[in-house]
Amino acid sequence: MRVSSTDLLQRYQRWRRVAEPGFWIALTLMQASVNSSLAWLDLQRAGIDTAFWEVAVWEWSSNLVLLALVPVLVLAERYRPLHLVFQRQNLRWHLAASVVYSLVHVAAMVALRKIAYWSQDSDYDFGDWWRELPYEYMKDVRAYFLVLLAVGFYRLLLMRWQGEATLLGEPDEGPPVEPVQQPERFLVRKLGKDFLLPALEIEWIQAWGNYVNLHVRGHDYPLRSTMAAIEHRLDGKRFVRVHRSYIVNLDFVQSIVPLESGDARASLSTGGEVPVSRRYRDALKSTC
Structure with a gap:
């Protein structure tokens, strides 16, 4: 078989x-x-x-x-x-x-x-x-x-x-069914099948060369984009830049632990951890 x-x-x-x-x-x-x-x-x-x-x-x-x-x-x-x-x-x-x-x-x-x-x-x-x-x-x-x-x-x-993720684009005909500039979902192709990934379920985003990784429930879905480009496409009240290589979903942030180096570590409710550089630490605290 x-x-x-x-x-x-x-x-x-x-x-x-x-x-x-x-x-x-x-x-x-x-x-x-x-x-x-x-x-x-x-x-x-x-x-x-x-x-x-x-x-x-x-x-x-x-x-x-x-x-x-x-x-x-x-x-x-x-x-x-x-x-x-x-x-x-x-x-x-x-x-x-x-x-x-x-x-x-x-x-x-x-x-x-x-x-x-x-x-x-x-x-x-x-x-x-x-x-x-x-x-x-x-x-x-x-x-x-x-x-x-x-x-x-x-x-x-x-x-x-x-699987690999892509942004939803403008439809060939008619208006889009949801915002394109700040998408509520991402299209993910996984082993030959397509499904929609809700943006709210993304725990954090990590830079990876010409890609960014969307981390969702223990899985990473690469999206061809830069950090600056994806940051502009996300809801700024929910997704916050915490490091030059990381964006975190505030809905998952449970605590912020300061480190001796001046940086910090964000602990998430899902059990994951994301580095927080001193450059973005104060901004993150003010939003939490």
Whole structure:
């Protein structure tokens, strides 16, 4: 029996919480196993007598820490989407974050190796920290951005699978049945079918390159538009700009939590959270 794209999407959504971490776990297991074997064989070919367990400890300690850091990178990609990385401000943010990422990775990796060596009545020496840290950072910054690319590409594919939104245009004949400048509904094409998405159900809108994402009940529907253009098309009493990359529906805002940086975080009644920059924080408070 042929399975439709809609059925596949529904099945995947049920298993998504297992599939996403499962992918990273499987990738880590495969990478650590293959790298351990290859590294040990290279040492043997070079005439360096090293026990296999030592090589395995080196590879597994590094990969397990990287695996534990994947959720942090997923959050970083959501907070600063990769398509904005190459803007100066966000590039600086991600480069600074990659330094912290590398320091955490190295510190945790060395700690695991020392514990493993101690269990074998041996001692692990990381070497000269000032010489090794730059080398480790060169590898970590590559891993940092590769994970961001993978997460961003996956999110884009998932959005395309879930559906794409368009603005309702002027009818070919007769007057429009509802306002076109401030639409009450968006037309969403999802897996070959069209349906109307009420504007009031949009929780927040996020910039995404040449698109903006309409977030509704856990789903993101990409709409080809800029933030400035969509902001002018929405009801200003209900939809408020809270960040250069976010517009939020005030009907869903439950609380505003200030942060030490001067920015804030808007918690929504649906359980989601939206960043609020200090530039827009006071304006948001005055409207709530």
